[in-house]
């Protein structure tokens with residue numbers, strides 16, 4: 534980690550990696566210890582921490598660290614550190630280890646907007662990207678002091694999901710620079726009255742993993758989120774909606790720009806026909822409200838799928854099914870894919886404690902000819918990678 538004001542967020546990132554079972558070594562720069570001291574890192578990681586190549590020389594630590602790591606996550610990455618990496622400088626343990634690294638590298642920049650937009654920084658970022666290092670764009674938001682703009686370090690949870698993309702089924706050669714990916718996620722809520730809704734339990738985690746993967750691979754990513762309580766996925770613009778109608782409008786507005794639309798949201802098929810203007814109250818002890826009459830919501834996936842292929846993005850649907858039998862999952866999935874006109878469809882089993890809200894997922898990636906990929910239980914980032922692997926050929930044509 535580099536010496537940026539956001540270094541404190543890396544303590545939580547470390548905890549998150551540990552909680553998901555990873556062995557984490559912290560390599561700070563000298564400047565970063567001005568923000569978070571080595572005692573904190575040693576206590577949290579349970580390992581000695583140094584900035585020097587000349588400590589424990591008998592172990593040649595930079596060689597060992599570089600050779601043994603499965604992933605380097607550099608967060609926060611300062612403008613200075615990015616410049617050093619771009620030029621191959623090696624004057625401390627971190628820069629030496631990164632030069633040794635044989636594994637994927639995720640760089641998460643954080644700095645003031647002016648430093649981020651400076652042509653020198655942008656050129657250095659481009660150099661790293663050209664070499665296959667994954668550099669995500671910083672968040673837009675509050676910076677040091679009262680300033681605000683692009684340059685904020687994404688939240689630790691978002692960095693963790695991005696890191697998973699580089700581990701679970703990572704696609705080292707995939708390059709989505711120049712592509713626009715639109716993802717819908719979460720679960721719509723349909724009003725009964727001003728304080729009550731009909732909803733579902735979709736958390737948005739799968740959509741977040743897809744958006745994170747798209748950003749890691751370089752796409753310009755927009756998520757249309759229905760009631761998702763997660764920090765923004767790395768490098769993504771988030772448009773918040775509540776109901777299926779709002780989601781349909783947002784998809785319509787964003788569609789023209791997109792090369793791929795992944796419809797991952799759980800969209801209500803029906804909505805109350807006449808939501809009450811005021812809260813429905815128990816007006817007497819034996820009051821029972823009238824049954825709620827429902828009407829159909831627009832079918833967003835089918836509406837996009839009905840467009841001529843040249844007039845729509847590559848279309849990926851999701852089908853959440855409460856089945857236990859794979860044959861049934863395939864039958865339902867292929868039926869939905871054909872009916873909606875999607876190019877690919879991810880069919881996944883849902884149910885009690887399965888998929889909704891969980892960090893893992895499994896499923897079948899289906900194309901018009903049948904199974905493209907059978908994804909055994911993995912992180913939601915792993916499923917996102919399987920999805921982009923399936924789309925890859927059509928996306929590059």
Ligand SMILES: Cc1cc2nc3c(=O)[nH]c(=O)nc-3n(C[C@H](O)[C@H](O)[C@H](O)COP(=O)(O)O)c2cc1C
Nearest residue numbers: 535536537538539562564565611612613614643644
């Ligand atoms: C209070 C303070 C906050 C800073 N925050 C950042 C930052 O967020 N991003 C950045 O690139 N540099 C930041 N800097 C400047 C770096 O600390 C400085 O460029 C340093 O040389 C970076 O060293 P390193 O890349 O080896 O960690 C900050 C400096 C100070 C004093």
